[in-house]
Amino acid sequence: MRSSYLFTSESVSEGHPDKVCDRISDEIVDLFFREGPKQGLDPWQIRAACETLATTNKVVIAGETRGPKVPAEQLEQVIRDAIKDIGYEQDGFHWKTADIDILLHEQSADIAQGVDAQQPTNREEGAGDQGIMFGYATNETPELMPAPLHYAHKILRLIAEARHNGTEKVLGPDSKSQVTVQYENGKPVAVREIVVSHQHLIEDMTSSQVRERVEPYVRKALPEGWINDKTIWHINPTGKFFIGGPDGDTGLTGRKIIVDTYGGAAPHGGGAFSGKDSTKVDRSAAYAARYLAKNVVAAGLADKCTLQLAYAIGVARPLSIYIDTHGTGKVSEDKLEQAVAQSMDLTPRGIRKHLDLNKPIYARTAAYGHFGRAPDKDGGFSWEKTDLAEALKKAV
Template identity: 65%
Template sequence: MARQNYIFTSESVSEGHPDKVCDRISDAILDAFLAQEPEARVACETFATTDRVVIGGEVGLSDKAKLDEYLGRVEAIARNCIRDIGYEQEKFHHATCEITNLLHAQSAHIAQGVDGSADKDEGAGDQGIMFGYAVEDTPELMPAPIHYAHAILKRLAEARKSGEEPTLRPDAKSQISLRYEDGKPVEVTSIVLSTQHEREDQTSDDIRAIVEPYIREVLPQGWITEATEWWVNPTGIFVIGGPDGDAGLTGRKIIVDTYGGAAPHGGGAFSGKDPTKVDRSAAYAARYLAKNVVAAGIAKRCSIQLSYAIGVSKPLSIYVDTYNTGEVPEHEIEAAIPKVMDLSPTGIRKHLSLNRPIFERTAAYGHFGRAPDEDGGFSWERRDLADAIRAEI
């Protein structure tokens, strides 16, 4: 029997965190290539440090003559991302930081295992395991600690960018500890918030006065109590931030990107990878399936694992865990899943309409628990498969 009474903690980081700056640049470059060619192959990594950004990896286009033209746009894309995030520091400024572009053509040996042909389905872009998860903690069917850790930082970013809070700066981290009673979140036991700010004469108390109203606005009524511990900028001054304060790298915040540690995570990161890479697309499919299992009322909590081999089109295994909350045995859900969705890389991309420029928006505040967009963004958050899953059981 799963524990019903406990405290669980998750953290998030803002769009200005050094690692998230890199995720944003990598996904913006991915979107640019997909906008030009929906079947583009992209594996883009970004590194950022003081006054410098380095971009590398592999890209593939059917029209190889245009590759140099598209690669020439990479520097402008990176500067636009840095400007939108809000970096205009002396040692990390969108207009003056040095940008090195080392992207090159995709390996033909990798391409031959991935690309389909008349007599062979498209294979997975790599081996690996991917997990999806859903739980009834929130209306979005996300674990509450990570959901609200994201929400706090997103709200503070809105206040910063609107000019409502002009002394806040882009780099920030949040952490929420939630007490669960009878399996449901009921109280915030501690709040940790560290945010970059403008002036060295601003104290931790000054920053708390700025951020506390937004935190209270975001969290459900009654969750903050007199016993809640507040730790706002606990180390004191946080003026030097972003890549100037700490180096960043694409793909280092995989737990922030998913479920905040409330569920397993596979071996791969998401950002900078086109949807033939099952690290990304199959993780989205697994979330989509787990969410629809819970939305169908089949379980209150559900984790789904998928596994793949490079060049092989079908998943090698499907594993479901409902944590003793399911209405039916897990093996029945496992049998139903391939009947309602084609889990080949091609099938996933078609079902979720992933061959479009929808990925830059995923780079901060989580890949899951977001509302589906009209243009197809966050399509894996739809609940349109619930009836089909239930009908197969």
């Protein structure tokens, strides 16, 4: 393993065009999980796979669903409320005036028969698709996340909080950050480069004026001493960022999957998360993989852990479990693979039950990462718990 190097990760805010689309798609998933039980539907039977496109004053949402009967007016209002909450009230993209097309339709019967546990040959709920999913954890931050991504997220979350509470009225919803971390002896010790590009609502604001607004949040986000005389700042390097959001750049669901996961510090299986219910292993198995990897590290069994799961559509059990502790493991990887298989049911139904995923908990994941967040009392971010650590230690 290299001991001294630079590594960079980026984050984007809730107002980034792609994140606007992720948020809208996840709002529809949450809506189905809220409305389904009200109509007497079993949450285990709810299905949603929603994709959103957003451009200048236009939102298009399409996909396959099964669940409650929700009128188009209610769907449209949920979309407008999401755009309003993010903060878009500009001429080119406004929550009140944007044109919204809703193109949702029933889930394919061919897919449904492979997933539902209703056929004689399919007694268990099968995976909603084939694919590989990765989880990762590292002890370089208290949240067991890679430092470059963790701090890139934190910078934008702090600015967003200030924008929402009215402290930063001249900053818009759209922004990006990038943090280059210096590692020595395998540990993060400083920040070499900082990039923040932030939309401003006063057209003639200069880059230096934007820096005055955002620099305090950058310094607050980063550990003390990480910014030094070698740190290079890039704040609005193009000089102007007035036109933001979908008016400036078309957004699509699922285009920020590395931002959603580990910032490039670990592999990604390729499938996006947002807009999908928990039968889609792209989402639920990736959450399970993070949960298991995090518990391996939390248990002190490794300093770093990458975990891969693989599934086939319609098949319940994972095809394979692979663990790599990058030379930091206290026990062998094959023992860890056996331990995680014994400690958690990794069928789609087992994951959904263990992590309690049949709930409206997804819109909150759409920005600032699906991982490294504190578990919520209502079940959100349940995959961030470390309640499996003792069981894993006993299993090895």
